[in-house]
Amino acid sequence: MAAATVTGRFRNEVLGTLRQFSASSIAFAANGDTLVVPGMKRVRVIQFTPTTNTAFGFTIAVNGNTITLVSGGALTFAGAVLGL
Numbered sequence: 001m002a003a004a005t006v007t008g009r010f011r012n013e014v015l016g017t018l019r020q021f022s023a024s025s026i027a028f029a030a031n032g033d034t035l036v037v038p039g040m041k042r043v044r045v046i047q048f049t050p051t052t053n054t055a056f057g058f059t060i061a062v063n064g065n066t067i068t069l070v071s072g073g074a075l076t077f078a079g080a081v082l083g084l
Contacts, residue, residue: 001032001033001034002029002030002032002033002034003033003034003035003036004026004027004028004029004033004034004035004067004069005025005026005027005029006023006025006026006027006035007023007024007025007027008023008024008025009021009022009023009024010022010023010024012038012039017084018044018082018083018084019037019039019040019082019083019084020080020081020082021037021038021040021080021081021082022079022080022081023078023079023080024078025051025076025077025078026048026076026077026078026079027074027075027076027077028069028072028074028075028076028077029074030069030073030074031069031070031071031072031073032068032069032070033068033069034066034067034068034069035066035067035068035081036065036066036067037065037066037067037081037083040065040081040083040084041064041065041083041084042064042065042083042084043062043064043065043067043081043082043083044082044083044084045080045081045082045083046060046062046067046079046080046081047079047080047081047082048060048077048078048079049077049078049079050075050076050077051076051077051078052074052075052076057071057072058070058071058072058073058075059071059072065083067081
């Protein structure tokens with residue numbers, strides 16, 4: 001289990017009572033890799049658009065401010081996370 005690699009961060013800011021985090025590339029190298037969203041206590045919305053082949057799908061799990069790739073192998077996403 002390792003940390004996901006984030007590049008091309010667009011924003012990590014507070015919008016009213018919510019925090020938004022977005023990036024052009026969020027890369028998970030293997031199942032079990034995690035993305036911890038800084039400054040967020042609880043993830044409410046995840047919007048990930050795969051930028052690598054996901055023909056067999058993928059599964060993610062959320063616990064507090066941590067997003068874990070459960071299955072799907074090495075994947076890269078562009079996307080955003082919204083939470084408290």
